[in-house]
Amino acid sequence: MKRLVRVAARLGVTAVLSVSTVFVANAADEATLRLNWLLGGLHAPFYLGVERGYYADEDIDLTINEGKGSGVAMQVIAAKGDTFGMSDAGTLMLGVSKGQNVKAIMSLLNTSGFGIISLADANIKTAKDLEGKTLAVSPGDALTQLFPAIVAANDLDQDKIKLVFMDPGAKPVAVMEKTVDALLGGIDDQIFLIQAQGFDAEALRFADLGANTVGITVHTNGDTIEENPDLVARFVRASQKAWDAAVEDPEAAVAAAMKVKPDLNADSLLKQLKVDLDLLQSANTQGKPIGYAAEADWELTKELLTKYRDLDTDRPADSFYTNEFVE
Template sequence: MNFKGRSAGVVGTLALVLQAGTAMAADDVSFQLDWTPGGISSAYYLGVEKGCFTDQDINVTISRGYGAADAVTKVATGVADFSVTDLGVIIGAIGETQAPVKAIMPIVSQSPLAIAIRGDSPIQTMNDLEGRKLGSSVGNAALEYVPYGMQLAGADYSKVKEVLTDGSALNGLLLSGQIDALASYITSAVQIEALAAQNGMTIRTVFYGDQLDIYNASVFTSDEMIANNPDLVSRFKKAVECSYEAASADPEAAVDAITAGVEGMIRDTQVTSVPFAMNFSFGPDNPVFAANGFNWDMDRVTHNIDVVGKVHDKTYDLTADDIVYSPAE
């Protein structure tokens, strides 16, 4: 009997078994967005197409979200493994309810907070909001920061009339002139601009997020996930980085990916917003990303905690380490 040949065959079979075992060991991961897909989140769909997640042995399922608070709740209770939302929301949830979550990487490292107004509006600065109607949906994180933004500008938010309504009605109210301004983000205003153009109108923004010097969208997970599976957390971060590097290099491909990956997505709604979001977040005019990439500036996280405390009129006994976690590279 040829024992040498038999031995080689056994070794070969064992190698195939081990390879199959490795393939089968991929982690199934649920990734919930904080709202409906679009703009900045197009990168995740391109990442799936490019193999960013499978290269990290991750089978990812991406689902739409239902707001920032819901995203935190889903991750804190283990319904979702990872999600993404404003770091300020995460700070508030940890500070007020001891939510067992931590942010693992910044996505939008400079706040895109802005006021959207019609092109023919007399509003030019945050001060000009005094005496005007400001629209927002209930629980909109963008609205929370307007009083602080006005305070920094030396304006009085008590002189602003809030108009709270369903989010789906806000764009129409702005375009019809029933509200004077909309609490929004500079990245979201691009989509409103496209809608306005269909009606022969234009939209402008009063951008004030840069004055706050805080983080915005950040990927987060549960304390339990970090404690029990830090390797998966590290691999997930790498997959997200890969996704955004691909989307930044080719925004049009990200538009195609989200159009193909989200049922009912209309490509024209993403043609302008996706490139704008990628450039705002990762382009040369974002000094925070240029300095830190997808890593945290811990002093800035501490500043973020302070700003959220002022916005909520609370003092949070928190450190940067209570809020963020840096996975192993």
Template sequence: MYSWSCRFGLMMAAIFAVSSGQALAQTSAPPVKASLRLDWKGGGQHAPFYLARDRGYYKDEGIDLDIISGSGSSDVVKQVGSKAVEFGIADALVLVQAAEQRVPLTAIAAYYQRTPIVVLSPQSKPVTDPAQLTQGVKLGSKKGSATFQGLTALLAANDIPMQKVTLVDIGFGVQPLLVKQVDAMMGFSMNEPIEAESAGLPVTVMAIADHGVDAYGLMIVSNPDLIAKNPALVKGFLKATAHGLSDAAKDPAAAVAAVNNAVSESDPARETKVLDRTLPYFQSDDKEAHGAGWQSESRWEHTIAIAKKLGLVERDLSAHQVFSNDMLPH
């Protein structure tokens, strides 16, 4: 027969086992499902998200992340504003427009620390200074596009009237440059230059960010209601993303592999080039001083001023109507 002390010990052991099992169940709760809407089809420029997901960084933060290809920043704004998705990637100028229209969303981190819009031209006849655009250069641009907005901002920053530029309205793609319909064209650093070089035309790129257009590029956005109700989810997402950004810079091959595993019909060679062109846009003095994703009030004020000069917004907006650093990892 067991003594009282033995029976007591067995009883306590059983209680401990039950309580330990309950604690384990609580700590192994299923991850929360969340969606990230990209600005465009997933590619090398989005590699940090795919790499962070592949390496389990979102799961470590209790998040089961679905990465969804997008069809432009305006679509992202609608999706995040209506709470159809938790997170999105959208252009800063589009976010300024959304703020004026009172769409509920907040930039929670800078993804591209500066705009990637460039003027590209053949190396044999390079355009390296905005003043050259007034010297008979036939410049291709798709009117109404983000790159046309970038051109308008570039000209305004350098006091160049639009009527002094020989503009040719073109569609998307680099064919007009290849067949010499135009002498130069507007594009994105990680897209059109790669297309031109792949077609056998070495090009020179002139970044508008280096010539007076100190605007933000793509931003990570979320809904203010989600930020208020579930800050842990938002902070966890940004922490995992920051880890992915760091890893993508250190191991680009793994980052491209993560994209190719997730995105059908992706070309590893092309996405490697895209990521290589994208990595510099993740860097800035703000990032070095404060960490990945940090946004400055002055940069946002400048971005808002550019949007107003372009006629994208009519009234003055406060930078704090657009962004917050509160959810960034410290």
């Protein structure tokens, strides 16, 4: 009888050790993603990735936190308040040039989402049509700072274009009330605000007018790349899988986001996401995996930022990003 007890005890210890070993092996790494703004269509693929277990499959327990702008996301990642973040490339370059230890690990939107938005009856079909028109702009924002690049690239007469400065939220109202002819804004958000009110709105893209800048990136702290490259690689793999799935089924991505924030408008999210999916690739990234950074795109972005947004750096363009985890 004592022998049976001893055998049982040994089996019990073995079982406990086996369970413990399995538990440790399957313990997921906790990671956080700081969005560049409140949950919108752009962010839906990440929620789809969580819902479908793509991050869990890579042993990542991912928490997604809403954001308050690209600049704030950069500050949080530089301070290691979150593991990964989202910011536009311009904000990233400016932040890094001022000492923030952050690097892009995915060049997510390689075509700019900046645009000139107007009502159809304003008859703004080309850049030349802007002459004689009034534009609503916001002081100090990236669009306003880059607009002179549009003027230069299209040989426009700046004196024939009137800029009216106002808060961002007032710009769509001004267009709808026809106190201005157009606004500088995002083609994945403000145009839909106007259309939702029953107006026929159109947009000219900065990218088609000679001023394409890399859009949204996914980034992390430089120390994270150095100290835990395996985590970064697994996060990027899961994110690419999530975005590939969203390309195939954008409705599923929106549905996943709606489960997290049911008070959002699903139709608006879907419209936003479809625009963003069209911005994933540039002419220089065609045929490359989602997240790939083309040196030519980043060089042009750096050139425009240096000329129009006071970027002051001797760093080469390819020092702001890495393709190590996407190729």
